[in-house]
Amino acid sequence: MDTPLTRVLGPKTAKVMAEQLALHTVRDLLRHYPRRYARRGEMTRLDGLEVGDRVTVLAQVKSVSTRRMQQRRGTLTEVTVGDGAGSMRLVFFNNRHAHLDVGEWGLFAGTVGLWRGDKQFTHPDCHIITGDDDDWARAMVPLYPASKDVSSWVVQKSVKLLMDDAHSLEQLLDDPIPAPVRERHGLVDLATALRQKHRPETQEQVDEADERLKWDEALVLQATLAARRRAAALEPGIARPPRSGGLLDAVDAALPFSLTDGQREVGEELAAELAREQPMNRLLQGEVGSGKTVVALRAMAQVVDAGGQAALLAPTEVLAAQHARSLAAILGPLGRAGELDGDPTGTRVVLLTGSQKAAVRREARAAVADGSAGIVVGTHALLQEGVEFADLGLVVVDEQHRFGVEQRDALRAKGTKPPHVLVMTATPIPRTVAMTVYGDLETSTLRQLPAGRGGVSSSVVPVGEKPAWLDRAWARVREEVAAGRQAYVVCPRIGDLDDGGSGKDDDGPDGADGAPPPEEEKAGASDKRPPLAVLDVAEGLRAGPLSALRVEVLHGRIPPEEKEARMRAFAAAEIDVLVATTVVEVGVDVPNATVMVVMDADRFGVSQLHQLRGRVARGKHAGLCLLVTEAPSTSPTGQRLAAVASTTDGFALARLDLETRREGDVLGAAQSGRRSNVKLLSLLHDEALIAEARVEATALVEQGRGLADHPELAAAVAALALDERATYLEKA
Numbered sequence: 001m002d003t004p005l006t007r008v009l010g011p012k013t014a015k016v017m018a019e020q021l022a023l024h025t026v027r028d029l030l031r032h033y034p035r036r037y038a039r040r041g042e043m044t045r046l047d048g049l050e051v052g053d054r055v056t057v058l059a060q061v062k063s064v065s066t067r068r069m070q071q072r073r074g075t076l077t078e079v080t081v082g083d084g085a086g087s088m089r090l091v092f093f094n095n096r097h098a099h100l101d102v103g104e105w106g107l108f109a110g111t112v113g114l115w116r117g118d119k120q121f122t123h124p125d126c127h128i129i130t131g132d133d134d135d136w137a138r139a140m141v142p143l144y145p146a147s148k149d150v151s152s153w154v155v156q157k158s159v160k161l162l163m164d165d166a167h168s169l170e171q172l173l174d175d176p177i178p179a180p181v182r183e184r185h186g187l188v189d190l191a192t193a194l195r196q197k198h199r200p201e202t203q204e205q206v207d208e209a210d211e212r213l214k215w216d217e218a219l220v221l222q223a224t225l226a227a228r229r230r231a232a233a234l235e236p237g238i239a240r241p242p243r244s245g246g247l248l249d250a251v252d253a254a255l256p257f258s259l260t261d262g263q264r265e266v267g268e269e270l271a272a273e274l275a276r277e278q279p280m281n282r283l284l285q286g287e288v289g290s291g292k293t294v295v296a297l298r299a300m301a302q303v304v305d306a307g308g309q310a311a312l313l314a315p316t317e318v319l320a321a322q323h324a325r326s327l328a329a330i331l332g333p334l335g336r337a338g339e340l341d342g343d344p345t346g347t348r349v350v351l352l353t354g355s356q357k358a359a360v361r362r363e364a365r366a367a368v369a370d371g372s373a374g375i376v377v378g379t380h381a382l383l384q385e386g387v388e389f390a391d392l393g394l395v396v397v398d399e400q401h402r403f404g405v406e407q408r409d410a411l412r413a414k415g416t417k418p419p420h421v422l423v424m425t426a427t428p429i430p431r432t433v434a435m436t437v438y439g440d441l442e443t444s445t446l447r448q449l450p451a452g453r454g455g456v457s458s459s460v461v462p463v464g465e466k467p468a469w470l471d472r473a474w475a476r477v478r479e480e481v482a483a484g485r486q487a488y489v490v491c492p493r494i495g496d497l498d499d500g501g502s503g504k505d506d507d508g509p510d511g512a513d514g515a516p517p518p519e520e521e522k523a524g525a526s527d528k529r530p531p532l533a534v535l536d537v538a539e540g541l542r543a544g545p546l547s548a549l550r551v552e553v554l555h556g557r558i559p560p561e562e563k564e565a566r567m568r569a570f571a572a573a574e575i576d577v578l579v580a581t582t583v584v585e586v587g588v589d590v591p592n593a594t595v596m597v598v599m600d601a602d603r604f605g606v607s608q609l610h611q612l613r614g615r616v617a618r619g620k621h622a623g624l625c626l627l628v629t630e631a632p633s634t635s636p637t638g639q640r641l642a643a644v645a646s647t648t649d650g651f652a653l654a655r656l657d658l659e660t661r662r663e664g665d666v667l668g669a670a671q672s673g674r675r676s677n678v679k680l681l682s683l684l685h686d687e688a689l690i691a692e693a694r695v696e697a698t699a700l701v702e703q704g705r706g707l708a709d710h711p712e713l714a715a716a717v718a719a720l721a722l723d724e725r726a727t728y729l730e731k732a
């Protein structure tokens with residue numbers, strides 16, 4: 001399976017396949033599955049094609065005519081092909097085409113163009129199906145993902161070569177699914193599945209193959225995760241049992257509110273796990289504003305009481321600084337042990353970020369190293385920077401949707417013994433994602449919001465259709481400010497010195513859940529104007545509808561100290577309106593802010609919008625979120641925004657998000673590297689299969705000698721781990 005393609009195919013073919021399709025080995029090619037199948041007599045409806053589609057069609061040549069062109073030198077050949085449902089014109093200049101005869105069937109691949117109102121292909125690639133080529137006489141012709149120089153039929157020929165040549169495909173292939181598992185779930189063996197996938201006779205064979213090949217993907221992934229869980233369980237950490245009369249009790253006494261039932265339950269769960277030697281590996285999901293920070297703080301306090309240190313990692317510096325500030329506020333003198341007014345029974349809270357002045361940073365690092373800082377707050381960079389801890393007992397990762405296994409591994413390497421780990425996210429995670437991306441974590445959920453929240457209502461402002469609504473939006477902002485409240489205006493881009501409008505703010509949460517809009521929409525968006533920018537919008541508002549208000553900007557290019565000062569000023573209500581990038585996306589907590597206007601809302605992903613909206617649902621006042629867009633309300637984008645506006649049910653939105661993303665985006669780098677393991681499996685549709693695979697994988701790993709009893713599966717798991725490692729190293 002690892003045989004390089006250069007040894008089985010022609011050198012030129014192997015080279016372009018490697019370059020353009022990232023197919024390097026026999027395995028890669030066998031796992032390069034057809035996207036769909038063309039059938040004779042029941043072919044693609046040519047009628048349904050859209051201009052700009054790149055497609056391969058199976059059709060019959062209806063007419064061929066060549067004539068001299070009048071305006072230019074040379075000839076023009078027009079070929080009409082049809083499939084019974086529609087017809088289409090192929091155009092070739094100067095006889096640059098294979099000889100086509102009326103009545104022949106062929107595959108024609110090209111980009112659909114429009115000429116005088118009719119759809120046509122100019123210079124498509126043609127592959128005529130000759131009668132003696134049994135390959136093409138098949139009932140179903142596989143159509144492969146292709147590239148410029150590797151057409152679908154080149155792939156088909158190459159696959160066929162492999163299948164015929166290695167006539168004992170069975171011997172070449174080690175089936176990673178143990179026979180008893182196959183039998184229990186009625187799965188065909190691997191060789192059969194690959195034959196049926198690449199060269200099917202019927203749709204039933206394709207379905208059977210798909211089921212089996214999805215199982216491959218799910219089982220290998222789940223076995224990998226089960227092996228991790230087992231390894232983690234075998235590597236003891238340090239028990240951090242609660243102690244009365246310590247920091248935790250003091251925190252509880254200092255809290256200005258009583259815990260919700262959910263916070264109390266999850267708190268007990270965490271307390272019990274921290275008290276065990278086996279390191280906790282837990283994911284805490286809770287709606288925006290459900291009060292996860294307090295839960296984390298209480299866990300950190302327990303660890304400090306037991307003599308350890310706790311680190312809280314935030315995705316952005318703004319958020320790290322805010323956490324440090326709010327922890328310090330809750331702890332009061334308890335957070336300043338060692339200082340003049342500090343309580344000697346407490347600890348120190350230090351902030352460590354990349355942009356601090358060298359002296360501040362040195363001092364903070366020293367406090368972390370000598371253990372006087374019990375609570376360390378920083379960004380994820382903290383892990384990469386070789387910060388030394390005296391005794392790291394707990395790591396809390398805040399608002400990170402994709403804190404993958406590699407990062408958690410890096411963490412475990414931090415202490416002499418692996419620390420307890422708590423990952424927190426406000427983006428509800430569908431069960432399938434929890435079982436895959438987070439398959440090695442246990443999960444807790446905070447379902448309840450603290451009582452007395454005003455709630456948030458959302459509306460779409462379709463400026464194309466209702467331009468006046470935007471004026472109304474600014475009027476609402478003025479009304480809220482007049483009532484003593486504050487507002488955010490969020491834009492996709494900083495502006496001015498931007499690098500050609502890539503729209504990225506470096507200090508935005510690094511891919512926390514920045515779901516890009518679906519591919520085809522992105523393509524459309526790029527021909528439109530660039531996304532609105534913070535600097536331009538702020539200027540327009542100051543000069544126009546919000547001229548009477550105190551308007552400030554916040555984005556990643558502002559120096560950290562200034563950024564921090566502005567956040568503080570906003571929190572202190574010295575700023576009325578903050579025009580910002582997604583730096584305010586996660587966690588920013590200013591309960592007095594009640595309106596958010598999101599400009600070019602269509603440029604944000606579903607989860608991102610949900611997160612953003614969470615910024616104005618944090619106090620007792622009712623919040624309002626306005627999603628401004630030029631997208632027509634009937635377009636898919638408009639409907640996506642309407643869906644976001646219509647519900648605050650995070651789980652429903654997470655599902656919507658999943659529908660609009662590709663699997664790779666969800667799974668993150670590890671499982672979606674170039675040589676992705678996940679090709680057929682759908683996190684949206686294969687929940688039952690993934691759950692069954694999880695049960696089987698866990699049993700395989702935990703019974704007998706574990707994976708050692710299943711060398712084929714073990715090899716597949718090792719190959720996946722190698723890929724992950726490679727992707728991780730590339731990224732690092």
Ligand code: ADP
Pocket residue numbers: 257258259260263286287288289290291292293294426450451587589591618
């Ligand atoms: P998130 O889960 O989104 O991180 P936070 O932890 O930031 O939420 O909490 C949101 C707000 O709710 C904060 O201002 C916090 O002080 C407050 N809060 C947390 N728990 C409670 C509670 N039990 N009762 C009242 N307010 C609470």
Ligand code: MG
Pocket residue numbers: 292293398399587
């Ligand atoms: Mg939070």
